[in-house]
Amino acid sequence: DIQLTQSPSFLSASVGDRVTITCRASQGINTYLAWYQQKPGKAPKLLIYGASTLQSGVPSRFSGSGSGTEFTLTISSLQPEDFATYYCQQLENYLTFTFGPGTKVDVK
Amino acid sequence: EVQLVASGGGLVQPGGSRRLSCAASGFTVSSNYMTWVRQTPGKGLEYVSIIYSAGSTYYADSVRGRFTISRDNSKNTLYLQMNTLRVEDTAVYYCARAWVPVDSYKVEGFDIWGQGTLVTVSS
Numbered sequence: 001d002i003q004l005t006q007s008p009s010f011l012s013a014s015v016g017d018r019v020t021i022t023c024r025a026s027q028g029i030n031t032y033l034a035w036y037q038q039k040p041g042k043a044p045k046l047l048i049y050g051a052s053t054l055q056s057g058v059p060s061r062f063s064g065s066g067s068g069t070e071f072t073l074t075i076s077s078l079q080p081e082d083f084a085t086y087y088c089q090q091l092e093n094y095l096t097f098t099f100g101p102g103t104k105v106d107v108k
Numbered sequence: 109e110v111q112l113v114a115s116g117g118g119l120v121q122p123g124g125s126r127r128l129s130c131a132a133s134g135f136t137v138s139s140n141y142m143t144w145v146r147q148t149p150g151k152g153l154e155y156v157s158i159i160y161s162a163g164s165t166y167y168a169d170s171v172r173g174r175f176t177i178s179r180d181n182s183k184n185t186l187y188l189q190m191n192t193l194r195v196e197d198t199a200v201y202y203c204a205r206a207w208v209p210v211d212s213y214k215v216e217g218f219d220i221w222g223q224g225t226l227v228t229v230s231s
Contacts, residue, residue, distance in 0.1 A: 032214065032216070034216065034217035034218075036153075036217075036218075038153075042223075043202055043204075043221035043222065043223060043224055044153065044202075044218070044221060045221075046207075046217045046218060046219045049207075049209075049216040049217040050212075050216055053216075055217070055219065087152065087153055089153075089217070089218075091214065091215050091216060091217065094158075094166075094214070094215060095166050096155060096168070097143070097155040097158070097206075097215070097218075098155065099145075099152060099153040099154065099155065100152075101152050102152050102153075
């Protein structure tokens with residue numbers, strides 16, 4: 001099975017900061033990686049698919065990059081509504097669709 | 109409006125059964141790939157099951173043989189039948205659409221999510 005790790009697990013940041021989250025896969029997944037944002041009590045929201053394609057309606061301050069086993073999600077200038085938990089998900093293996101353990105972005 | 113509305117959660121004793129429902133509007137369940145994802149309180153997301161438009165189904169190892177995913181095309185509704193429930197099945201269960209963009213042949217993400225329904229397995 002493909003395993004995903006995320007770093008850091010927790011991140012304290014201020015409004016306006018540039019934030020980068022890393023997701024690593026245990027084996028190559030090409031660019032079959034998605035990023036989600038989840039706020040407390042809410043369902044996850046798809047932000048990025050194909051490792052770097054912004055989902056419709058998602059602000060351009062979000063960007064994704066990477067291929068193979070290492071991926072990054074970057075928020076260029078953190079906004080108040082961006083404090084949330086972020087998950088990566090691999091879609092290379094259609095039998096498992098594994099999620100990463102999450103990165104919580106909190107107020108510094 | 110495109111949306112999914114999940115229901116059916118509640119308190120169940122270990123070894124018991126529960127059926128979750130997920131009513132879709134704004135799109136057709138049977139023409140899409142539909143999934144269930146769960147989230148343990150305070151923890152991360154776990155993919156549970158998928159049903160493809162052709163009807164084939166797949167399950168996570170943790171639920172295979174106990175859970176069954178299905179759909180009712182006339183009601184445009186997705187289901188998850190959960191049997192032999194365990195304490196560790198306690199979670200918020202989300203239904204979601206596994207999205208295949210028009211220019212792709214693979215699922216690229218889960219783009220429409222229900223609001224989640226809490227299943228608590230406890231004696």
